[in-house]
Amino acid sequence: MSYDKFQILKSRAVPLQIENVDTDQIIPARFLKATERKGFGENLFRDWRYNSDDSVKKDFVLNDDNFKGKILVGGKNFGSGSSREHAAWAIYDYGFRCVVSSFFADIFRNNCLNIGVLPVQVSSQFLSKLFQEIYENPNSKIEVDLPNQTISILNIGLNEKFEINNYKKQNMLNGFDDIDYLINIKSEIEDFAKKSII
């Protein structure tokens, strides 16, 4: 499925200064029962956003009106745990287009890249500065520039380069996905399959 192209994103950011945020927190298993990709944003961080009686947990950052934006900034080892792509869908559906952390779990990172959420891995120093800036100045704009692979805290003029593999970068820039590519090499796949003994 193709998704919106990602070029340059300038936005405020939402700070979630917790480490090892796992996909069970991002979207708890009981919300995985849909057969369509719809409405997952409502249940993003469900058990951190709401009490068991569905009342709002005021102290959770998504319920804090001070913080808004299309960029989610998380602590180290973001997205560990289950392979559920629903976690990335929930993030996208809620309105985030980019997640920043100093370290991402592998499957989560791939899932994000496959659906058009850009995972930006920064140094832990940059991450601390970023948290500090957002807390001190929640209106501060962050710029994520995919063509140049940079992330900048515009207010204080601090920026850093980030890595992304070139193939994935082109896909994100153009809103393409892998299946389009693979269908084009179908005859190679068929030749390979013929030789397989398993």
Next chain:
Amino acid sequence: MKKTLFDKVWDSHVIHKITNGPDVLFIDRHMVHEVTSPVAFLGLKKRKIKVLYPERTFATADHNTPTLNQHLPVKDKLSANQLKALENNSREHGISFWGLGHEKNGIVHVVGPEYGITLPGATIVCGDSHTSTHGAFGAIAFGIGTSEVEMVLSTQCIMQQKPKSMRINVSGELEKGVTPKDVALYIISKLSTSGATGYFVEYAGNVFSQMSMEGRMTVCNLSIEMGARGGMIAPDQKTFDYVKGREFAPSGGNWELAMEFWNNLPSDKGAIFDKEFHFEGKDIEPMITYGTNPGMGISILKDIPKYNSDKGQKETYKKSLDYMSYKEGETMLGKQIDFVFLGSCTNGRIEDFRAFSEIVKGRKKAKNVTAWLVPGSHKVEKAIKDEGILKILNDAGFELREPGCSACLAMNDDKVPPGKYAVSTSNRNFEGRQGPGSRTLLASPIVAAAAAITGKVTDPRTLF
């Protein structure tokens, strides 16, 4: 160049290399279940394409299924809907489908090996992170997201950057009462939940060569809990004996061809790994977790560690202990528990039930404990009955449920209530994993058995 086991399997499946990009990897076998596949099938519909090689995909219902009264219609509407979607999609595309009540039904990572879907030297994927289980056979097996499920259904390929390689050696012997689960929890506690992120792990050394195939599956299953894409163990005679004659394993001339390939799989002497760790079997004791990630595990005899690192991490640590309502420095032994869960793709196989029953034999379940004993598959369930284990369990006051993922992720009714403690043989102790507000202590089947008998955290070795 000297190659690792991982290199050999990976390289033999690369169809196409993209410069500065991922490899296109051919997938031999693909397993699907009801939760992560519906949107992938919808994607095929939108693109107007069919599954390319339906004979390479196998579908089973497990995540969402009840573990009682499986012969009745599933009550929860959304679950029923998802199960129906899997059935319809499988039929429409000509995929083997093992739904509720089918004799081959069970947890995807339990039935794969049981029917010879899991093979040495194969590439195996599934939309579930514990696909790493199948690495026990010397396969490259890893979990994928739904977009990738769609990719494999439509093209039998996946695009992946080759991960780095890590070898974890555990030499020597394990002491009595120390199980494969303890080995895995021990390694994760040393490496942390992100210690192997970006790596594919090979487990090597005497402890793993002596381990049964089921034990190897438990270890490889938990690879993902230290962030690894997957884990694998070189196939040996034990592996081949296990695989031979199973329904979907190669036979006749194909078996000979396969054996030629498989015999060459072990890492070459002198092959270089990007990272390597060494542990001693004798240093490992029965383990238990005290926090909210699988890296927060300790020997059952030790106290909950005090934290002394920088502030950000300390807050995460404190949040975790607060959730569990535990304090630094407390001892885990003797802590009251409310639930026991024996099951999951980590410890829901016949050896796990044998081990559990040995401890509870001739004893009685503690009154304050609710125990869910859930076999990983119908085949396991049948063995439990045939081997007389069911009788031992019943005599001790336990009941057996029907197969499925159950309280491992609590998508069905098997939810641990808020604030309650469960000793669980599954793989994740995340906040709310076993139901909103639930508190999970991960442990081996025999630690679970000891807890079920005594109603608290107990060293199983005191019950031998």
